Amino acid sequence: xxxxxxxxxxxxxxxxxxxxxxxxxxxxxxxxxxxxxxxxxxxxxxxxxxxxxxxxxxxxxxxxxxxxxxxxxxxxxxxxxxxxxxxxxxxxxxxxxxxxxxxxxxxxxxxxxxxxxxxxxxxxxxxxxxxxxxxxxxxxxxxxxxxxxxxxxxxxxxxxxxxxxxxxxxxxxxxxxxxxxxxxx
Amino acid sequence: xxxxxxxxxxxxxxxxxxxxxxxxxxxxxxxxxxxxxxxxxxxxxxxxxxxxxxxxxxxxxxxxxxxxxxxxxxxxxxxxxxxxxxxxxxxxxxxxxxxxxxxxxxxxxxxxxxxxxxxxxxxxxxxxxxxxxxxxxxxxxxxxxxxxx
Amino acid sequence: xxxxxxxxxxxxxxxxxxxxxxxxxxxxxxxxxxxxxxxxxxxxxxxxxxxxxxxxxxxxxxxxxxxxxxxxxxxxxxxxxxxxxxxxxxxxxxxxxxxxxxxxxxxxxxxxxxxxxxxxxxxxxxxxxxxxxxxxxxxxxxxxxxx
Numbered sequence: 001x002x003x004x005x006x007x008x009x010x011x012x013x014x015x016x017x018x019x020x021x022x023x024x025x026x027x028x029x030x031x032x033x034x035x036x037x038x039x040x041x042x043x044x045x046x047x048x049x050x051x052x053x054x055x056x057x058x059x060x061x062x063x064x065x066x067x068x069x070x071x072x073x074x075x076x077x078x079x080x081x082x083x084x085x086x087x088x089x090x091x092x093x094x095x096x097x098x099x100x101x102x103x104x105x106x107x108x109x110x111x112x113x114x115x116x117x118x119x120x121x122x123x124x125x126x127x128x129x130x131x132x133x134x135x136x137x138x139x140x141x142x143x144x145x146x147x148x149x150x151x152x153x154x155x156x157x158x159x160x161x162x163x164x165x166x167x168x169x170x171x172x173x174x175x176x177x178x179x180x181x182x183x184x185x
Numbered sequence: 186x187x188x189x190x191x192x193x194x195x196x197x198x199x200x201x202x203x204x205x206x207x208x209x210x211x212x213x214x215x216x217x218x219x220x221x222x223x224x225x226x227x228x229x230x231x232x233x234x235x236x237x238x239x240x241x242x243x244x245x246x247x248x249x250x251x252x253x254x255x256x257x258x259x260x261x262x263x264x265x266x267x268x269x270x271x272x273x274x275x276x277x278x279x280x281x282x283x284x285x286x287x288x289x290x291x292x293x294x295x296x297x298x299x300x301x302x303x304x305x306x307x308x309x310x311x312x313x314x315x316x317x318x319x320x321x322x323x324x325x326x327x328x329x330x331x332x333x334x
Numbered sequence: 335x336x337x338x339x340x341x342x343x344x345x346x347x348x349x350x351x352x353x354x355x356x357x358x359x360x361x362x363x364x365x366x367x368x369x370x371x372x373x374x375x376x377x378x379x380x381x382x383x384x385x386x387x388x389x390x391x392x393x394x395x396x397x398x399x400x401x402x403x404x405x406x407x408x409x410x411x412x413x414x415x416x417x418x419x420x421x422x423x424x425x426x427x428x429x430x431x432x433x434x435x436x437x438x439x440x441x442x443x444x445x446x447x448x449x450x451x452x453x454x455x456x457x458x459x460x461x462x463x464x465x466x467x468x469x470x471x472x473x474x475x476x477x478x479x480x481x
Contacts, residue, residue, distance in 0.1 A: 004196060011203040018210040018230055027222050034226045041233050049270035050240045051250045051368040055360075056282045057236075059376045064462060065229070065286050067383060071469040072293040073222055076300040080220035081307050090217035098209040102202060110197025112246030114268070119245060123271040127251065135440035136365045136447065137261050139251040139272040140279065144370060145447040148276060149429040152450070153414050155280040156457050160411050162287035163461030167404070169294040170468040255366055283372045283458060290465045297472060 003047055010044045025080050027073045035066040052140045200241050208234035219308035221296045225289060232285050236278045243271035251275070339388070346388040353381035361455050365444070371451035375458025383466045391470045403463045410457025417449045 017037045021030050038061025045054035109116035126143050136142040144152055189195065211234060214227025251272040254262045300306050303314055361374035386394030418429040426433035431446025 048240045048244045049250045050275045053275050053278050055368045055373050056279050060282050060286045063380050068290050075297050076306045087217050094209045094213045098205050101205045105201040111200045112244045114245050118242050134443045137253040137255050140275050141364050141370050143272050143276045145450045156454050158284050159287045159461050162291045163407050163464050165291045166294045166465045166468050
């Protein structure tokens with residue numbers, strides 16, 4: 001019961017932060033609020049027992065992503081233009097999508113139901129195997145690195161590829177080459 | 186419909202509905218706001234809501250974080266009476282968060298390049314410039330083809 | 335600019351070492367507590383980003399040169415995939431860590447998880463620092479009146 005109340009309070013704060021991001025025109029404030037949003041969602045992950053995820057979200061969402069967005073608005077612009085179009089069409093789109101998702105949740109098991117399909121299939125094997133086969137106390141680590149090693153290899157490759165993409169877009173290698181050509185001419 | 190009046194059903198599904206509210210707030214920012222940085226923030230909110238949905242699927246009532254206690258000698262203390270939450274969604278989302286920041290930074294890099302090319306990051310202005318450039322192109326090619334294009 | 339912010343500079347000097355130490359703790363203690371390669375990589379990168387923000391990009395690039403950052407980003411993926419290839423060469427499946435100590439499979443698993451998490455940590459550090467360098471090295475726009 002206490003957990004439910006904490007969840008609801010955290011959610012209220014998350015929704016208020018998100019609404020503030022919708023309303024605000026200063027991009028600096030929006031970026032700071034998105035950092036607050038990440039920190040609040042890290043708290044929510046702790047109440048949902050996902051401490052590893054909370055750790056990652058706090059380091060990545062509240063740390064690096066805020067820094068990168070601040071650098072971006074320093075290189076682009078600090079305010080957004082006032083919205084000129086009416087918000088009616090987007091609101092209808094969002095309401096219809098939200099309604100469809102709401103309808104979808106009606107078939108889902110209750111939150112925390114120990115007999116939900118997600119709890120019965122592979123999770124017990126991982127929890128038992130982490131003791132017997134792998135001997136690592138943190139089950140998340142053993143699933144991440146051993147049982148689902150292929151997955152993580154792919155994710156690492158994706159991170160690497162995204163890094164290459166940013167370097168190609170921003171590192172200035174092309175600019176340097178152009179300057180050399182100008183120097184030759 | 187009578188299920189919506191059932192208290193345990195409502196409390197059990199409250200989390201999912203709140204995720205949907207957050208998700209739709211993110212979607213609204215993406216659709217309704219023209220500023221590219223704002224759109225990226227909206228995408229991040231949408232993404233965070235999906236993460237929360239996944240994590241809450243792995244939650245077990247009365248459970249705790251899936252880490253076994255260890256004594257001073259490094260041996261695991263396995264107590265069958267302790268319930269652990271499902272570790273699988275945690276693994277999936279943990280990697281997704283790091284991949285998410287990598288792709289977000291790619292989007293931000295594109296925004297910087299767009300700002301350098303068009304001198305604006307407002308969707309409306311970019312579209313106006315694009316349309317103008319297309320019209321200029323058409324005029325030029327039209328003149329080259331004898332005014333028939 | 336370099337001579338302002340005395341408190342910031344002193345505090346940063348004290349924090350950078352601690353942050354790096356914490357990153358190593360998260361990396362190598364990830365088997366027993368929350369943490370692992372992804373988190374450790376991000377925290378390690380944050381140490382260099384903090385240094386770069388306070389002391390300027392040039393100083394940070396002296397400490398951690400960009401060519402090394404780029405090589406490290408690729409090297410981590412190589413370590414990860416290489417672990418799988420080694421287990422293949424030992425006659426087991428790709429990324430089957432039992433190969434590293436067939437007599438005592440759980441020890442083999444420990445070695446495999448160690449190598450793989452190290453690869454993840456190196457790649458994430460490299461990519462995050464490289465992204466920071468790329469963003470910070472971009473010349474600012476000329477019209478600066480709206481600050």
